[in-house]
Amino acid sequence: MSNVFVLLFAREARLLCRRPAELANPLVFFAIVIALFPLAVGPETQLLQRISPGLVWLAALLAVLLSLDGLFRGDYEDGSLEQWVVSPHPLALLVLAKVLAHWVFSGLALVILAPLLGLMLGLPGSAMPVLLLSLLLGTPVLSLLGAVGAALTVGLKRGGLLLALLILPLYIPVLILGSGALQAALQGLPAAGYLLWLASLAALALTLTPFAIAAGLTISVGE
Amino acid sequence: MPSPFLEALSLTCERDWRVLFEGLDLEIRAGEMLQVSGPNGSGKTSLLRLLGGLMQPTQGEIRLNGKALLAQRAEVARNLLWIGHAAGIKGLLTAEENLVWLCALQRPSTRDAIWTALDAVGLRGFEDVPCHTLSAGQQRRVGLARLHLDAPPLWILDEPFTALDKLGVAQLERHLAEHCERGGMVVLTTHHTLGERPAGYRELDLGRAA
Incomplete structure (x- = not known):
């Protein structure tokens, strides 16, 4: 059973690596959105620093959402999902492998890129560990929750906007906790509470959403 | 007479408020081949998806070995090879990686x-070529290569002959017939008349049944 998990993870990673443009899109989007803000609100370091927690998190959230629209579409159109559903392996395990592979190449890449963009916004070095840790805990939740929406809208020709409408409200707790942690770090307050909450959300999403994603896909395939 | 391996009891399928077929009964025993035919939109693919457990019937029941299909997913998965209209082949992966x-x-x-x-499906030399560079017929052959591996007894194939050349069609017909003669079962949809039919061949015309 775990063998299939590893194989699917490797297969998805291979597929993503053969389409580097799709990998780069969310990252470039993330970088551009953050680069646009100083242009829009002016180069005042104080102001930028104050709004940077919300900004980084909002940009990360939109970048993840952008990358999720096509998450299952290819598998739906080429019949892979049907093969998953008729296979003897639990669908929840398969979707977990798929979403994790997707997260490693999008969410994790965002986490690695974030300190650089944080510096651009004038975030002090002391806030960097919290920025990294909060994104590291928060982006898997964004990917997993988004995958639920992607599974439900996969059968629709143009599911992109509907996906955003379905999923953005669910992102609110992650956004509040993530930017809250960074805000606290900026003011020199302990951020551990926020991070622990994020960690518990991550654990919850990791254990529960695969079942919701699997159910969504079964419905979409059975249509 | 052996008990049916797969049976459908008064199956009704409705899609988008339209009844595709009603009160359909069918049985498939070891060694049988069932060709589902009928005009476009008569519910051929839907019937296959019902039999494969991908969809749920509006009414009626499907049984595998006398037990409800939906209550024994693992058992179904062990006995069923499903190749849909799209065979689950990724264009970016090679034929070998896909298989x-x-x-x-x-x-x-x-x-x-x-x-x-x-x-066996005539793709020697194409094992490590990305599938999107293959022709439609060759891609179909990649999917059909699964029939030449250690395969489960019941094959459900949706339009398996699409895009195949004459020789490919003849080879596949022979392979399917041999599978039935070995005690396997095949349910397929196709519009063409099969040249080679096993002893247990039957045809179900959904256009006439409705």
């Missing part, structure tokens, strides 16, 4: 067996 994964999903197979199967 390794599709086999791992159901019954793990060795590299040698996969190369032999690709050879």
Whole structure:
């Protein structure tokens, strides 16, 4: 059973690596959105620093959402999902492998890129560990929750906007906790509470959403 | 008479408020081949998806070995090979990579067996070519190579002859007939008349049944 998990993870990673443009899109989007803000609100370091927690998190959230629209579409159109559903392996395990592979190449890449963009916004070095840790805990939740929406809208020709409408409200707790942690770090307050909450959300999403994603896909395939 | 392996009891299928077929009964026993035919939109693919457990019937029941299909997913998965209209082939992966994964999903197979199967469907020399560079017929052959591996007894194939050349069609017909003669079962949809039919061949015309 775990063998299939590893194989699917490797297969998805291979597929993503053969389409580097799709990998780069969310990252470039993330970088551009953050680069646009100083242009829009002016180069005042104080102001930028104050709004940077919300900004980084909002940009990360939109970048993840952008990358999720096509998450299952290819598998739906080429019949892979049907093969998953008729296979003897639990669908929840398969979707977990798929979403994790997707997260490693999008969410994790965002986490690695974030300190650089944080510096651009004038975030002090002391806030960097919290920025990294909060994104590291928060982006898997964004990917997993988004995958639920992607599974439900996969059968629709143009599911992109509907996906955003379905999923953005669910992102609110992650956004509040993530930017809250960074805000606290900026003011020199302990951020551990926020991070622990994020960690518990991550654990919850990791254990529960695969079942919701699997159910969504079964419905979409059975249509 | 052996008991039916797969049976459908008064099956009704409705899609988008339209009744595709009603009160359909069918039985499939070891060694039988069922060709589902009928005009476009008569519910051929829907019937196949119902039999494969991908969809739920509006009314009626499908049984595998006398027990409800939906209550024994693992058992169904062990006995069923499903190749839909799209065969689950990724264009970015090579023929071999595609097959390794599709086999791992159901019954793990060795590299040698996969190369032999690709050879059997006439894809020798194309094992490590990305599938999107292959022609439509060759891509179809990649999917059909699974039939030459250690396959479960019941095959459900949706339009397996699409895009195949004459020789490919003849080879596949023979392979399907041989599978039935060995005690396997095949349910398929196709518009063309099968040249080679096993002893247990039957046809179900959905256009006439409705």
